[in-house]
Amino acid sequence: MEFQKTPGWLDWFAVPSAPTFKLPAGAVDAHCHVFGPGAEFPYAPERKYTPCDASKARLYALRDHLGFARNVVVQATCHGADNRAMVDALVHSNGKARGVATVRRTVSDAELQQMHAAGVRGVRFNFVKRLVDFTPKDELMEIAARIAPLGWHVVIYFEAVDLPELWDFFTALPTTIVVDHMGRPDVSKPVDGPEFELFVKFMRDYPNVWSKVSCPERLSLTGPKALNGEQNAYRDVVPFAKRIVETFPDRVLWGTDWPHPNLKDHMPDDGLLVDFIPHIATTPELQQKLLVDNPMRLYWPEEK
Numbered sequence: 001m002e003f004q005k006t007p008g009w010l011d012w013f014a015v016p017s018a019p020t021f022k023l024p025a026g027a028v029d030a031h032c033h034v035f036g037p038g039a040e041f042p043y044a045p046e047r048k049y050t051p052c053d054a055s056k057a058r059l060y061a062l063r064d065h066l067g068f069a070r071n072v073v074v075q076a077t078c079h080g081a082d083n084r085a086m087v088d089a090l091v092h093s094n095g096k097a098r099g100v101a102t103v104r105r106t107v108s109d110a111e112l113q114q115m116h117a118a119g120v121r122g123v124r125f126n127f128v129k130r131l132v133d134f135t136p137k138d139e140l141m142e143i144a145a146r147i148a149p150l151g152w153h154v155v156i157y158f159e160a161v162d163l164p165e166l167w168d169f170f171t172a173l174p175t176t177i178v179v180d181h182m183g184r185p186d187v188s189k190p191v192d193g194p195e196f197e198l199f200v201k202f203m204r205d206y207p208n209v210w211s212k213v214s215c216p217e218r219l220s221l222t223g224p225k226a227l228n229g230e231q232n233a234y235r236d237v238v239p240f241a242k243r244i245v246e247t248f249p250d251r252v253l254w255g256t257d258w259p260h261p262n263l264k265d266h267m268p269d270d271g272l273l274v275d276f277i278p279h280i281a282t283t284p285e286l287q288q289k290l291l292v293d294n295p296m297r298l299y300w301p302e303e304k
């Protein structure tokens with residue numbers, strides 16, 4: 001099948017630099033995606049965007065280039081609840097990738113078991129309106145109850161303004177919860193203002209809540225962009241991510257978000273994105289937890 005990319009689509013950065021920051025041994029890129037290829041794994045009819053292809057081979061080449069040891073491949077919304085591309089990436093990773101799926105309530109127990117065997121360890125619930133149609137909360141709660149006995153967790157993606165209305169649902173979930181991209185704070189607001197304080201309270205009051213401190217390239221309003229050797233990219237995001245890393249050092253994850261779906265302004269150099277990490281995790285101890293110990297505990301607990 002032939003797919004036409006969404007107009008204005010930005011493809012991933014073809015020649016990422018080698019990072020200056022040396023990742024600790026065993027570092028995990030805990031948030032990245034594969035797209036298709038569409039000819040092999042068609043994009044879902046209900047998708048809100050049509051991406052460029054971004055294959056598992058490209059993802060694993062980037063892993064090696066940047067110095068990561070492993071990946072967590074998160075189901076992208078352009079594939080809906082058809083997890084074949086993501087699962088195919090896992091089963092061809094030599095055990096170096098685990099995954100997060102999207103499922104409907106119609107998923108069978110046998111399908112969940114097959115995904116578990118392939119390396120899936122979580123499901124993703126998405127509340128970002130430009131990415132997905134609404135799924136009723138009772139369906140999501142039913143799914144959460146079904147995946148909990150497998151030891152899986154729930155990944156949630158939402159925007160900061162929506163946290164108050166989603167609070168009761170999130171805090172009723174029976175599993176570990178992992179928030180994508182810090183719940184998308186508006187970084188033009190103060191880091192100690194009411195909106196981000198609510199997110200900090202969410203993590204403080206609920207010890208089962210983790211956060212990915214990823215996607216400065218999405219959240220930044222002032223840049224500078226991670227391009228052309230820039231070592232001080234996305235400065236306005238640093239106070240937010242640094243606060244979460246330092247307050248909850250044992251419940252944070254980091255990922256590239258490659259191939260960076262839906263960026264409109266620029267496509268970052270992934271090597272320079274890695275160079276952002278020591279600005280938010282400023283000591284070797286914090287870096288070890290963020291990049292190795294925490295993702296290993298969540299995704300490869302049998303190896304700890």
Ligand SMILES: O=C(O)c1cc(C(=O)O)oc(=O)c1
Nearest residue numbers: 075076077078131257261262
């Ligand atoms: O902000 C986004 O556009 C975005 C989209 C997706 C997806 O389509 O799955 O995943 C992400 O992590 C971020």
